[in-house]
Amino acid sequence: MSYDIIAIDIDGTLTNDDKIITPKTKDALLLAQKKGKKVAIASGRHPQGVIPYAKELQLDKFGGYLLCFNGGLVLEITEKGCKTLYSCELPNEYIPVVCDVVRDSNITVNTHTENMIIADSKVNKYTSIEPDIIGLPFKQVDNFEEYVDFPVNKLLLAGEPAEIDEYEEKLKKRLDGLVSIYKSAPYFLEVMPLGVTKGASLHYILESMGLRSKNLIACGDSYNDITMIGYAGLGVAMSNAPDDIKKTADYVTLSNNDDGIALVVEKFMLSDCKWIYRNIRNK
Numbered sequence: 001m002s003y004d005i006i007a008i009d010i011d012g013t014l015t016n017d018d019k020i021i022t023p024k025t026k027d028a029l030l031l032a033q034k035k036g037k038k039v040a041i042a043s044g045r046h047p048q049g050v051i052p053y054a055k056e057l058q059l060d061k062f063g064g065y066l067l068c069f070n071g072g073l074v075l076e077i078t079e080k081g082c083k084t085l086y087s088c089e090l091p092n093e094y095i096p097v098v099c100d101v102v103r104d105s106n107i108t109v110n111t112h113t114e115n116m117i118i119a120d121s122k123v124n125k126y127t128s129i130e131p132d133i134i135g136l137p138f139k140q141v142d143n144f145e146e147y148v149d150f151p152v153n154k155l156l157l158a159g160e161p162a163e164i165d166e167y168e169e170k171l172k173k174r175l176d177g178l179v180s181i182y183k184s185a186p187y188f189l190e191v192m193p194l195g196v197t198k199g200a201s202l203h204y205i206l207e208s209m210g211l212r213s214k215n216l217i218a219c220g221d222s223y224n225d226i227t228m229i230g231y232a233g234l235g236v237a238m239s240n241a242p243d244d245i246k247k248t249a250d251y252v253t254l255s256n257n258d259d260g261i262a263l264v265v266e267k268f269m270l271s272d273c274k275w276i277y278r279n280i281r282n283k
Helices: 010-014 023-034 051-056 092-101 129-134 161-174 198-209 223-231 260-268 274-281
Strands: 005-008 038-042 064-068 073-078 081-087 108-112 117-119 138-140 155-158 179-185 188-193 216-220 234-238 251-253
Touching (some): 023 260, 038 198, 081 198, 198 223, 216 223, 223 234, 234 260
Antiparallel strands (some): 108 117, 108 155, 179 188
């Protein structure tokens, strides 16, 4: 089977625990692109939190793709900039409902503008994780549901894992069949437009390339990666992923700290030029 594109989650997958793309993984992905393969970075993050990794891997030079907001925004990136292939917005009518459900909790409700993160007035130790990761300024507002009167791609809820689990169930009961809700980390809960997932949004990339899912490898470690792992011709879970995610995968690779992505690229995309790759990785 010829795999022409690889979609990769960032945290716990593309990067190690220090949030760094290791040299071996970087070399493997650069060589794959030189051989004509394409790379898509698939993340729950705002584009500003994805673009630095895209540029590090030279997706702008070779032509690549970004799935942001867990697939709510799909971008093609080239040296000329970013082109939107797909964008889906969360209906604003559901924002007050989400705020109402979590009102008595200590969960922070966040969303994004193009250049800022907006949050409600509740603060916990997880509130600043997203702003710190993507490097956008952070603004708290007293009345979140009234302030957010503009289109958004998603809501991000941040809080203690046990409380996130509790309110995930409450939100799913209240908004069943109206929005998509899933965890991207034990302390993050994503509220997305109905049907928007990383897996569903990969269709827009493959369509633009004239490819099918059988030509795709998708790699991830968390629950918001399950849809793309299941959609891809080769679904890959990292060894650091929870066991129930590994069970959905066709292949389990090494951990994010052990160049698991480099192993996948070497095994499934560079099988015809392993000697070149080994020379690069052993420099």
